Amino acid sequence: MLGVVTAFVAGWDVWTGSRSDYYASIALSMSQNWSNFFFGSFDPSGTVTLDKIPGSFWVPALFVKVFGFSDWAVILPNSLAAVAATLIVAVTAKCLLSPTAGLIAGAVMASTPILIAVSRSNQPESFFVLGLALTAWASAKALQRRSFGWLTAAGLFVALSFQTYMLEAWAIWPALAAGFLCTKQPFLRKLWQTAVAGVVSLAASVSWIVVVAVIPAAQRPYIGSTLHNDPWEMVFGYNGLGRFGTDTADAAAYRSFTPPFSGSAGVLRLFNEQVAGQIAWMIPTAILGVVVLAVLRFSAAITVFVGVWLVTFLAMFSAVAGMHQFYTAALAVPMALAVGLAFAQARHKRKVWAQAGIIAVAGISALAIGAFYGGYSIVVAVIQAILGALAIGLLVAERRRGSLVRIWTALLAAVALVLTPAAWSVVSMSHPSSTNPVAGGVAEVSFGGGNPFGSRAGGGGSAQGAPQGVPQGTPRGASQGARPPGGAGGPGGSGGRIAASSLDWLEQHRGDARYLVAAFGAQIAATIILDSGGQSVLPIGGFNSGDPVPTLDAFRTLVTDGALRYVYAPDLIGATTVSSTATSSEQIRAWVAQNCTAVADLSGTGIYDCSP
Numbered sequence: 001m002l003g004v005v006t007a008f009v010a011g012w013d014v015w016t017g018s019r020s021d022y023y024a025s026i027a028l029s030m031s032q033n034w035s036n037f038f039f040g041s042f043d044p045s046g047t048v049t050l051d052k053i054p055g056s057f058w059v060p061a062l063f064v065k066v067f068g069f070s071d072w073a074v075i076l077p078n079s080l081a082a083v084a085a086t087l088i089v090a091v092t093a094k095c096l097l098s099p100t101a102g103l104i105a106g107a108v109m110a111s112t113p114i115l116i117a118v119s120r121s122n123q124p125e126s127f128f129v130l131g132l133a134l135t136a137w138a139s140a141k142a143l144q145r146r147s148f149g150w151l152t153a154a155g156l157f158v159a160l161s162f163q164t165y166m167l168e169a170w171a172i173w174p175a176l177a178a179g180f181l182c183t184k185q186p187f188l189r190k191l192w193q194t195a196v197a198g199v200v201s202l203a204a205s206v207s208w209i210v211v212v213a214v215i216p217a218a219q220r221p222y223i224g225s226t227l228h229n230d231p232w233e234m235v236f237g238y239n240g241l242g243r244f245g246t247d248t249a250d251a252a253a254y255r256s257f258t259p260p261f262s263g264s265a266g267v268l269r270l271f272n273e274q275v276a277g278q279i280a281w282m283i284p285t286a287i288l289g290v291v292v293l294a295v296l297r298f299s300a301a302i303t304v305f306v307g308v309w310l311v312t313f314l315a316m317f318s319a320v321a322g323m324h325q326f327y328t329a330a331l332a333v334p335m336a337l338a339v340g341l342a343f344a345q346a347r348h349k350r351k352v353w354a355q356a357g358i359i360a361v362a363g364i365s366a367l368a369i370g371a372f373y374g375g376y377s378i379v380v381a382v383i384q385a386i387l388g389a390l391a392i393g394l395l396v397a398e399r400r401r402g403s404l405v406r407i408w409t410a411l412l413a414a415v416a417l418v419l420t421p422a423a424w425s426v427v428s429m430s431h432p433s434s435t436n437p438v439a440g441g442v443a444e445v446s447f448g449g450g451n452p453f454g455s456r457a458g459g460g461g462s463a464q465g466a467p468q469g470v471p472q473g474t475p476r477g478a479s480q481g482a483r484p485p486g487g488a489g490g491p492g493g494s495g496g497r498i499a500a501s502s503l504d505w506l507e508q509h510r511g512d513a514r515y516l517v518a519a520f521g522a523q524i525a526a527t528i529i530l531d532s533g534g535q536s537v538l539p540i541g542g543f544n545s546g547d548p549v550p551t552l553d554a555f556r557t558l559v560t561d562g563a564l565r566y567v568y569a570p571d572l573i574g575a576t577t578v579s580s581t582a583t584s585s586e587q588i589r590a591w592v593a594q595n596c597t598a599v600a601d602l603s604g605t606g607i608y609d610c611s612p
Contacts, residue, residue, distance in 0.1 A: 005110060006082070006086045006087075006109075007083045009425055014075045014076055014079055014120055014432075015070070015075075015076075017072075018432035018433055018434040019071050019075060020122055021527050022522060023050075023074070025527075025529040026054070026057055026061075027061045027069075028064055028074075028529065029043055029044045029046075030054065030057055031069075037058065040052075040053070040057060042539060043522075043525065044535065044537075045536040046221045047221055047538060048224050048522070048547060049221045049222065050543070052124070052165075053209075053235065055160070056124030056128065056164040059081075059127065060073070060074045060122065069534070075121060077126075077127075078120075078122060078127070081127045081130040082115055082119035082129065084130055085109065085333070087106065088133040088136070089106060089137075089336050089337065090103070090106030092137045092140050093337055093340040095140065096299075096341060097298075098347075098348065100340075100347055101340045101344030102340065104339055104414055105337055105339065105341070107340075107414045107418050109333070109336045110422075111421045112331075112332040112335075112421060112425070113278055113279070114278035114325055114326050114329045114438065114439050115329040116428050116429075117326065117437040120429070120432055121433060121434055122434070123326060124164065124165070125326050125329050128330060131164055131169065134160070135154055135158055136334075138156075138157050139305060141153075143299070143305060144299075146183045148197070151197045152197045152201075155197040155198060155200055158173060159205040160204075162205040163205075166240070167239065167240050168316070168327075168330065169205070172309055172312075175304075175307075179304045179305030179308070180193070180194050181194065182304045213231050222549040224547060227254060233253070236254075237255070238254050239257075242256035242257055258321040258323075260322050261322070261324050262274050262323045262328075265318060265320060265321055269318045270318060277369060277440050278439055278440075279329070279331055280365070281362075281365055281420060281421040281424075282335050282417075284361050284365050285358055285362045286334070286335040287338075289338035289341065289343070289358060290307040292358065295354070296345050296346060307338070313331050317331065325436070325438050339358065339417065342358060343417075352395050355395050355413065356392045359392055360388065362384075362388065366380075366381040366385065367381045367382070376427070377420065377423070380420045381419075381420045384415075384419035388416035388417075390412065390416075391409060391416045394408070427439070427440050427441045498527065499605060502605050505607075506607070510565075514536060514564065515537060515538045515558070515564045516536055516537055516566070517537055518537070518566070519538070519539060519569075520569060520585060520589060521541055521543070521544065521545040522539040522542055522543045524568070528568065538550070540555070540589075545583070546583055548584040552591060555588050559610045565610060565611050567592050567607070567610055570605070570606025572592065572606065578590045596608035
């Protein structure tokens, strides 16, 4: 039943959902040949890769290869990954303690709003959560059985998760190591086994990076979002140190990237206006859950593992300079385990105070967050509080194990724990978002707002001028499916979507050129790749037009050799001069303005002919 409910919420009607054109084009390009598949090529010709290790896109690419390209082919795999993660966490909790633990843990996973929201898009998050769930399952086996083999397996699942979200996967190792060192066996044995498993995990993690690094640059795509075409730089610079802000980034060594969607970093960041409704509902309850496990003397190894994992991830998401809200979906796994195991252990020990405390904290959290957002949230939160009070009353009335009252109490408690976040998850089904998936019907793009509950949702713009989110039927501002500000170009883009008639003309006049057309930035190039059914498009500058690919000399060579003739640049006016610090993309833009002519047959479309 848990799997059916999760599948419905995460997967129903995704075929009419909202996709990210950028990520959809990657899945399409990767499906065309095995070289693109391995490297994670953004474009069909294998010019430049996406800005991360492509593990999250391997399954969607296989779906496209088998079933053909469609919205559901690139979104449904993510929904299925979320369902699988939910079931694996439920099974893990059940094996660790009892069916009640599995029920509660699965319910927390299935009702984590941001997990459901991102699973209904083609953003690369759901497979990371699945990797974490598999890691939790193997870790539980390792800690229960004090098994070196299962510890190594857990490390390999960490490495698998690394292929989907890189360094964030390693944040689970402190918890795994601490938990294993708490198992009852000789200390030196635990130490060397942990060290060996860690080395195996490290080696497996960096395997893709090593293989790509040893392949000559001329025989592979340019590594996206790097300054030096270096996979190590992409993983540890751009996607590592670069995520903690420009103050810590060496601009000459790597590029920084800090998404401005979750407010300012800080201790209470996860309770601010942009993030609280997405993930914070169960955070206080999960923290209490770890305390309950410790007080009720549950397995020390498991308690330490879950507790350190939860604290590590809470600290990580609070400290990173900028992030999308959906990054926090990874918190669902340790939170679900903490809440599920704690409540089940309290029932096993017949500790009414612990059960009542868990239900009460969940209800109070729902009331506080619901009151902040208003609308349907406060109504559902009040209902949750009433159900919680009823569940606590039934707890007091329980007399014997296995009674019908005891079964109904457990079911009612599960509902009383997750009702309000579950409502946000259900509402998300009607509000698909591709650029920045968020739950509960809030506005698609939500910036700023570092202070917890610093301003009422919907009470005007943020410091950056973007709309704040409110949980209501119709999001304020742009629709959930809207593209990034600036039209189809998005970051680094150069204008609106190319017309179908222009695409037809380009295909008719392409001749023997390798590329159908060139476009500035991967965002606008992605729309052409998709609209043309997977034709080769040159994405000048990569993801955000900042990559030195191609260089001006390489671009001119492509034109001279006949590999490229046409350029799509609807905003070319004023690009005839460049500064001494201009990027390759800016240099090419100026060269096109000076040396290419607008196609007469497509007047006003922004398509230029650069043939010699």
